[in-house]
Amino acid sequence: MTRPSTGAGANPRVAYWCALLAGAFLLRLLVAQVVLGNMPLVSDALSYSLEGVALREHFPGIRAFFWPPGMPVLLAGVYTLLGSELWVSRLVACVLGTLQVALSAALARELLADPRGVRATGWLAALYPPAVLMSGQTYSQHLAGVALTALALFATRLWRAGRAFDGACAGIAWGVGCATRPSMLSVGPALLSLGAVAWWRGRARIAAASDWERRVAGGALIGVVLAGAILAPVALHNRRQGAGATLSTNNEANFFYGNNPYTPDYKTSHLGQREASKLDPAARDYLRRFASDPNPRAAMRNEALRYIGEHPVITAWRTANRIRAFWGFDYLMARNIQIDRGLATCWLLALTALEAGGYALVIALAIVTLLCGAGELRRPAAWTVLACVAAYQAPYALAFSAGTYHFAVMGLLLPFAGLAAARDPRREPPWLRARSSRALWLALAVFVGLQIEYALQTWVWM
Numbered sequence: 001m002t003r004p005s006t007g008a009g010a011n012p013r014v015a016y017w018c019a020l021l022a023g024a025f026l027l028r029l030l031v032a033q034v035v036l037g038n039m040p041l042v043s044d045a046l047s048y049s050l051e052g053v054a055l056r057e058h059f060p061g062i063r064a065f066f067w068p069p070g071m072p073v074l075l076a077g078v079y080t081l082l083g084s085e086l087w088v089s090r091l092v093a094c095v096l097g098t099l100q101v102a103l104s105a106a107l108a109r110e111l112l113a114d115p116r117g118v119r120a121t122g123w124l125a126a127l128y129p130p131a132v133l134m135s136g137q138t139y140s141q142h143l144a145g146v147a148l149t150a151l152a153l154f155a156t157r158l159w160r161a162g163r164a165f166d167g168a169c170a171g172i173a174w175g176v177g178c179a180t181r182p183s184m185l186s187v188g189p190a191l192l193s194l195g196a197v198a199w200w201r202g203r204a205r206i207a208a209a210s211d212w213e214r215r216v217a218g219g220a221l222i223g224v225v226l227a228g229a230i231l232a233p234v235a236l237h238n239r240r241q242g243a244g245a246t247l248s249t250n251n252e253a254n255f256f257y258g259n260n261p262y263t264p265d266y267k268t269s270h271l272g273q274r275e276a277s278k279l280d281p282a283a284r285d286y287l288r289r290f291a292s293d294p295n296p297r298a299a300m301r302n303e304a305l306r307y308i309g310e311h312p313v314i315t316a317w318r319t320a321n322r323i324r325a326f327w328g329f330d331y332l333m334a335r336n337i338q339i340d341r342g343l344a345t346c347w348l349l350a351l352t353a354l355e356a357g358g359y360a361l362v363i364a365l366a367i368v369t370l371l372c373g374a375g376e377l378r379r380p381a382a383w384t385v386l387a388c389v390a391a392y393q394a395p396y397a398l399a400f401s402a403g404t405y406h407f408a409v410m411g412l413l414l415p416f417a418g419l420a421a422a423r424d425p426r427r428e429p430p431w432l433r434a435r436s437s438r439a440l441w442l443a444l445a446v447f448v449g450l451q452i453e454y455a456l457q458t459w460v461w462m
Contacts, residue, residue, distance in 0.1 A: 121418025167219020
């Protein structure tokens, strides 16, 4: 098997990194503490913060983790040191957002040989509107994005250099990510499978395992062990509380909400995101029947499996809808700001244009690179990153999905966008070469169609 190239992309100067990280942090601090300074924590962000306060008082608690414990444990640690005031919560989100910028730029170094693409990636990440607008809220997406980008980064470095340190960091990132959003469990096996396939295809070119291959395998093993060391205490705690060896106890309910007779075919998250009083009476009675079961989690899981088995066509259609909805535009913070400030619909549309427009721009640029500039990517690194994106999305196709859930993978796609955005006077940029690409225009048309569909469905269910 051919060993990957040992050269990473040219490293921008130290001044660039200082300006990038300082700018990213100050922008997030400005939005979180000044522009939205009087906005409280909302929705799941508030729930994670309250859980962090509870864990600070009594760790690890006297009940099983309903919410995945990654973000609450991080908040509990910070609250222990600095207190649990609102500014502390916002500071945590701002720091995580800045760390995400650094990791995306570092990942770009592994993917791109052109330093202009690396610099463009950093500034795209620093200015990415959905992340900036969310910088004052302690949603788990912040930590999930950091963990997933770090996993891809160190897995790529492990494959390039075969260092045990990179394997250890990848394992820690995977463990933290799974404890933050259990959907990330699918990413580790995907990366290991990708490595196994690459080795299998190249085995005829070697007489025996090289030292590099042994070091890669050893680093991967170290990573798996460290990830297990992070996740085992969570599973054991939940088991001691009678919830079984699980990372959180809300998974069966989510699976059930997305797979039953009253689940909408497109917005399959609807039953889990509405108060019972706002649901159709028949749906409300149906859900209460399983919630009042002596073993509600098992009852919900079994009912969802029964429904899937008896309705394969509907399930297949819902799965396809969930995959498309995963790539719908961001509007979470636009909606939260509207509700908090009591803004008119015109302001909601303006905020959504900023939030959704930033997302659409990054995806469009990434598509340009993938279809018209792939020759400028380092292939092992690119396949590693794309495997992480696909594997992370897979679990959301089983229960419910929305544009909110792609937040964590955007750090992986930003380097592709950065390459398309970079200008190199010595060569024709990908976006200029793309003008004559029918495949590109078709891909962009499909993406626009997905956004129109998502907008219509969002309007119907809002």
